[in-house]
Amino acid sequence: MANNQEGNHKQVHYVGDSHVRADRSKLYPKDYDEFPGKTEPFLPNFLLKEWMVAVVFLVGFMTLVMAEEPPLGEFADPTNTSFLPVPDWYFLFLYQLLKHKWAAGDFVVVGTMIVPGIAFMALLFAPWLDRSKERRPLKRPVATGIMIITLVAISALTWAAEYEHEQQLLSAPGETPENTEIAAKDSKGYDIYAKNACIKCHGENLEGTNGPGLLGVGNKLSADEISKIIAEGRGTMPAGMFQGSPAEEKILVEWLTKQTQK
Amino acid sequence: MLRAIYDWVDERLDITPLWRDVADHEVPEHVNPAHHFSAFIYCFGGLTFFVVVIQILSGMFLAMNYVPDIENAHRSVQYLQNEVAMGVIVRGMHHWGASVAIVMLFLHTLRVFFTGAYKHPREFNWVIGMLIFFVMLGLGFTGYLLPWDNKAYFATKVGVEIAGSVPVLGPYIATFLQGGDIVGAQTLARFYALHVFFLPAALLGLLGAHFILIRRQGISGPL
Numbered sequence: 001m002a003n004n005q006e007g008n009h010k011q012v013h014y015v016g017d018s019h020v021r022a023d024r025s026k027l028y029p030k031d032y033d034e035f036p037g038k039t040e041p042f043l044p045n046f047l048l049k050e051w052m053v054a055v056v057f058l059v060g061f062m063t064l065v066m067a068e069e070p071p072l073g074e075f076a077d078p079t080n081t082s083f084l085p086v087p088d089w090y091f092l093f094l095y096q097l098l099k100h101k102w103a104a105g106d107f108v109v110v111g112t113m114i115v116p117g118i119a120f121m122a123l124l125f126a127p128w129l130d131r132s133k134e135r136r137p138l139k140r141p142v143a144t145g146i147m148i149i150t151l152v153a154i155s156a157l158t159w160a161a162e163y164e165h166e167q168q169l170l171s172a173p174g175e176t177p178e179n180t181e182i183a184a185k186d187s188k189g190y191d192i193y194a195k196n197a198c199i200k201c202h203g204e205n206l207e208g209t210n211g212p213g214l215l216g217v218g219n220k221l222s223a224d225e226i227s228k229i230i231a232e233g234r235g236t237m238p239a240g241m242f243q244g245s246p247a248e249e250k251i252l253v254e255w256l257t258k259q260t261q262k
Numbered sequence: 263m264l265r266a267i268y269d270w271v272d273e274r275l276d277i278t279p280l281w282r283d284v285a286d287h288e289v290p291e292h293v294n295p296a297h298h299f300s301a302f303i304y305c306f307g308g309l310t311f312f313v314v315v316i317q318i319l320s321g322m323f324l325a326m327n328y329v330p331d332i333e334n335a336h337r338s339v340q341y342l343q344n345e346v347a348m349g350v351i352v353r354g355m356h357h358w359g360a361s362v363a364i365v366m367l368f369l370h371t372l373r374v375f376f377t378g379a380y381k382h383p384r385e386f387n388w389v390i391g392m393l394i395f396f397v398m399l400g401l402g403f404t405g406y407l408l409p410w411d412n413k414a415y416f417a418t419k420v421g422v423e424i425a426g427s428v429p430v431l432g433p434y435i436a437t438f439l440q441g442g443d444i445v446g447a448q449t450l451a452r453f454y455a456l457h458v459f460f461l462p463a464a465l466l467g468l469l470g471a472h473f474i475l476i477r478r479q480g481i482s483g484p485l
């Protein structure tokens with residue numbers, strides 16, 4: 001039933017056979033004549049073009065899927081006390097936030113409620129916080145600025161979380177191989193190992209105490225890599241823990257590469 | 263023949279206007295990547311939807327093998343990945359798709375934010391979008407536990423502990439998520455139900471609203 005503009009306004013018009021009045025004003029979208037240019041119908045013309053973009057995307061996605069097998073760890077073991085928990089990458093920034101001392105312990109509400117709460121509420125109500133008609137990002141520096149600062153903060157927190165996690169993994173005791181027998185324990189290599197500070201963190205039986213165990217290290221690292229770590233340290237291991245001569249270092253490294261327990 | 267069937271149905275149900283409304287509406291030049299390369303940013307929403315479809319389909323195939331109990335969850339995933347034909351592809355699509363969905367969602371949100379498309383009259387669609395974002399994060403969190411490996415178990419444990427540290431409501435949230443006092447058998451069953459029934463249902467409802475609003479309000483004009 002047509003909306004009767006000039007007609008008798010006292011007579012109520014309805015849409016179809018509903019009770020919806022036909023003469024309420026509505027916010028119809030702009031007529032596309034107002035965006036002069038090469039307008040085209042959604043289906044099939046436009047959707048075909050969007051599908052082209054989707055095809056490029058799909059090829060990239062399937063390449064990733066075929067290149068990287070999805071990881072599956074060991075069967076969950078609640079009694080495992082050395083496992084380092086990590087959330088999926090897109091939660092890392094929230095997780096990292098909680099490691100700051102002003103957002104942990106007594107102040108943990110800052111990290112769990114206040115900061116994320118303010119951020120989420122600000123996003124949720126963005127249309128009412130930023131009410132100007134202006135849409136161009138450079139013409140609304142406050143909104144754009146806050147968003148960019150937030151993005152930088154999220155990236156920095158995510159990066160810091162990832163970095164710290166990797167450092168901790170390097171220095172954590174790690175998983176013990178099934179075979180825990182030290183290769184060539186009665187050799188000079190072990191003596192040098194025991195004489196230096198190595199033994200304090202890596203353990204009498206290479207099982208790892210304050211540092212990671214070294215059983216099976218020969219499977220993971222080459223002689224050069226081991227030398228480099230001895231000289232420069234890694235993770236929480238400082239440089240210069242080894243105090244012997246270069247000749248001794250060579251024997252030590254060689255002995256460590258023989259630790260190929262599985 | 264097909265034409266005749268269509269006409270037969272159309273005569274009774276008047277279906278033409280339903281799809282014609284979607285098909286015929288005009289798409290302006292400034293969002294069309296065929297005319298302006300930079301308009302690909304307007305494809306992010308569509309691509310997000312594409313990933314959501316990939317997630318739903320791959321998830322349906324995962325569910326054909328997955329067993330949501332703590333004895334068998336890990337074994338069933340391992341079986342799927344190593345024994346079932348194409349299993350590694352199906353799991354790979356769902357696993358990597360989850361991350362890609364978050365990335366695309368993020369890019370779409372930034373496009374809408376930086377083009378100021380959340381302003382009058384599209385405020386409400388922005389709010390719906392934020393709720394979608396929340397649901398997607400929920401899907402990520404609940405899905406992460408399902409393979410029941412160490413990573414899954416301990417991440418969930420920490421996540422629930424963090425939720426539990428919230429003042430007043432925390433303990434209730436933790437109990438709700440865990441289905442008890444620890445992360446265990448109940449938690450897995452619960453997360454599974456949330457992941458495959460509750461959250462996808464909420465997501466589809468919100469997406470329906472999102473699309474109806476876009477159709478009603480049209481895409482925002484050029485900057």
Ligand code: HEM
Nearest residue numbers: 304305307308310311374379380387388391392395481482
């Ligand atoms: C699964 C998640 C989502 C899907 C599949 C989706 C899909 C879409 C699609 C296809 C469009 C049309 C324009 C375009 O592609 O850019 C659109 C527009 C829009 N989306 Fe989303 N969206 C999602 C999440 C979000 C989120 C998280 C927000 C914001 C918080 C949001 C806010 C908007 C707004 C305000 C518009 C209108 C933009 C305009 O008119 O220029 N959407 N969405």
